[in-house]
Amino acid sequence: MQRKAADDLKKLVTDALVEQGLVYEGAQAHVTPRRLALQVIGLPVRQPDQNEERKGPRVGAPEAAVQGFLKSAGLNSIDEADIVADPKKGEFYVARIRREGRETAAVLAEIIPAVVRAFPWPKSMRWGEASREPGSLRWVRPLQSILCTFGPETEIPDVVPFDIDGLRASDVTRGHRFLSRGPILVRRFDDYIAALEKAHVVLDLDERKRRILADANTLAFAQGYDIIPDEGLLEEVAGLVEWPVVLIGRFDEAYLAVPPEVIRATIRANQKCFVLKEASTGKLANRFILVANIEASDGGAAIVAGNERVVRARLSDARFFWDTDQKPLPEFVGSALKPLDQRLERLKALNIVFHEKLGTQAARIGRIAKLAGLIAPLVGADAGKVERAAGLAKADLVTEMVGEFPELQGLMGRYYAAAQGEDEAVAAAVEEHYKPQGPSDTTPSGPVSVALALADKLDTLAGFWAIDEKPTGSKDPFALRRAALGVIRLVLDNNLRLPLSRLLDAAFDALPVKADKAALIADLLSFFADRLTVYLRDKGARHDLIAAVFALAGQDDLVLIVRRVEALGRFLDTEDGANLLAGYRRAANILRIEEKKDGRTYEGGADVALILDRGKEEERTLVEALRLAREEAHAAVEREDFEAAMRSLAELRPAVDAFFDAVTVNAEDSELRTNRLKLLDALRAATHTVADFGVIGG
Structure with a gap:
């Protein structure tokens, strides 16, 4: 909430300033647990004057129109308006309005209260006596004071005069809640930062993060430890303190028998502390780093002892x-x-619902196992191991540990599977079937893990598509975009040749709900196409080339699609590629114009006998060239050599140029004209062997 609040404050205020004609040089926002601050640099002392011309009715217009014009323009009488002549429209009234700019401080006094009252906190509260009144101020926590000054750097600034629910703006603030005493008079932003630092407040969030990390590393290094990086926790802790004081605590070594991820999750979630590892071995240490918000008189001994006591209790629960x-x-x-x-049997007995329309978790396990068994031979996985892993994959959902730490699902399943002697590949698949869960997450590579991960994600996608719970706009409550991207990464990172259509068909067949399967598969493949487009675009691929490949029918082999896109990109950068594209466009443009004019398409293939009997030599040459190019292109595509296929098609360019130079497509003989347009359609269709060149830009 903190970083977003700083960004929101900056945007809301600066947007309002610009809307009022107050252009500034720069702005920066800061946030701590107790204050939200914005500095705007280079504001003028007043708004610029504005001159506006407002056109009115024609001279002689009805009185009602004239009076409406006077009211909207703020004129007292029509004599205050000018009369302008227009050669076509005659004479009409024009009001020339001059608006004097207001003092910037007065504008700020309107902008800031409006921003504060409408501030988009995701959570907010009312407080005190005023909370009983309708429309009273809401804020994330009770608002204690407002500091707002404005003025040139060379002069003493003024306090911007406004109040919000009786809280008046001033030039006074306060420092750290416990480490400072009394009010602090602030003139300008540089004073503000320096005064807060003296009062034990580090205003800049990133500076607090830097100090925490530097002090933590120094303290850990001095005792032979390394801190385990945790950017999310560092961001959170820096948002909890204004004056970070780094301390080190310890816990009993006996707790190290618990998996390190559990220790880390316990200490992180409950105490917001960093765990350490031994610098020499890399093993988890029985030490942790905590960050206090106060310089205690005993050097932090009581704070450390209190945290150790809570950590000990939490780790006792975890063990x-x-x-x-x-x-x-x-x-x-x-x-x-x-x-x-046994946990799996309990999961079945409890009838835990996965989704009210998609049945129980136990039923879903059966679907995943069946689908994973279908995928197993396609990815080189042992069918027996896949079946075993699928049966155990969700069993840890009813363990005590996952009940306490849901983020450890899968991982704890792996630990428990290994503890009961399961095959290493089975235990790994129990954990990895959730992966990858995001762009930075690793992709499983073991065949058993891959088969199970694909089955889990495809079942999820098919299920929510079948009950019409697809993502809409920015809303994706079931993380279906992430699931689709997970499938894409699993396939591409492992170079898997999978028939997605067939797998989705099986996934839909297994569901407890029935729907129009063909339509759902087509729609879901289109969703994969969108996700793959985003994925490839992020890697630098041209979006129009991706669209050109997806425009072909039956594209469900993701690896092949990517190869086509890559080959198309490389080929179009060559002279042959430019020739092929130019020839295609020449033919396609003529066809588009004529088909639109005639209200029909010219598919079906040209009459070769007609060409041999009445056509020109250039037509016969193009027909033969097309035949050879198609044969070579199809053969190249069969062996997945897409660049060779495009080179074969590019060799058509001389025959195409000669055709256009010597042959009149729109011949007076309607039979010849139709046949020649069909010949151009054959040229257009030939290029679709690789991609739809009609959607390629540039």
């Missing part, structure tokens, strides 16, 4: 969860089932 999850469940005491299998 209890860890031990409990590996013991038999009460209802399975004496059973031969392994602990994770």
Whole structure:
């Protein structure tokens, strides 16, 4: 909320200034847990004067029109308007209005209260007596003071005069809540920063992050440890303190028996502390870094002790969860089932709903297992291992540890699977079937993991498409864009040749809801096309080349699509590529014009016998060249050599040029004209062997 609040304050105020004709040189916003600040540099002392011409009715217009014009222009009588002659429209009235600019301070006194009252906090509150009144101020926390000054750097600035719900703007602020005393008089921004620093407040968020990280690294290094990087936690902690004081705490080594990710999640989530690793071995250490917001008189000993006490309690809970999850469940005491299998049985018994329209988690496990079994031979995975991994993949959802730390789902399943002696590939797949979960996440490469991850994501996509819960605009509550991108990355990163249409067909067949499968598959493939377009565009591919490949029918092999796009991009940069594109456009332009004029298409192929009987030599040459080029292009596409296919088509250019130079397409003989247009359509269709050149720009 903090960074966004700083950005919002800057945008809302500066946009309002510009709208009022007040152009500035620069602006910067800052935020701490207790203050939100904005400096705007280079504002003029007043708005510029404005001259406006407003055209009115014609001379002699009805009185009502004249009176309306006077009112809108702010004139007292029509004598204050000028009369302008127009050669075509005659004479009409024009009001020339001059508006004097206001003092900037007066404009600010209107802008800032409006911004504060309408500030887009995602969460806000009312407080005090005023909260009973309708329309009272809402803010993220009770607003204590407002500091607002304006003036040239060479003079003492003025306080901008306004108040919000009785809170009057001033030139006074306060420092750290505990480490400073009394009000601080502030003239300008440089004074503000320096005064706050003396009062134990670091205004700049990035500076607080830098100090925390530097002090943490120094403290850890001095004791033989390295801090485990955590940018998200660093951002959060820097937003919790105004005067960061870095301290180090410890916990009992016995807790290191718990998986390191659990220790990190426990300490991070509950205490907002950084975990450390031993510099010599890289193993997790029984130390943690905490950041206080105060310089304590005892050097922080009490703060460290308090954090150690809470961490100890949290880790004790975590170890209890860890031990409990590996013991038999009460209802399975004496059973031969392994602990994770027992969890799977409990998951089935609890009938946990995945989605009200898509059934239970247990039913979904069955669908994923079936689909993963179909994918397994396509990715070189052992079918038995895939089936076993699919059965265990969701079992950790009912473990104590995942119940406490949902972000560890999958990972804990891997630990528990390994603990009960599962095959390494099976245990890895239990964790990795959720991956990749974002652009920076790793992509699984093990065949078992890949098969299961694909099945999980395809089932999710098919399910929500079947119940019409597709992403709309910026809303994507079920993370379906991420799931589609995950499929794309799994396929491309592992160079997998998968028939997506067939896999989606199987996924839709397994669902408990039935719909128009063919339409849903087509729509979902279009969604994949959109996601792949974004993915490739981010990697530098031209969007029009991607569209040119996707315009061809039946494109569901993602690896092949990418190869086509890459080959098309390389080829079009060559002279042959330019020749092919030029020839295509010449033919396509004529066809487009004639088809529009005639209200028909010219598909179906030219009559070769007619050409041989009545056509010109150049027509016969083009027909033969087209035949050879098509054969060579199709053969090249079959062996997936798309550049060779395009080179074959590019060799048509001399025959095409000769045709256009010697042959009149729009011949007076309608039979010849139709046949020649069909010949051009054959040329256009030949290029579609590789891509639709009609959507290529440039």
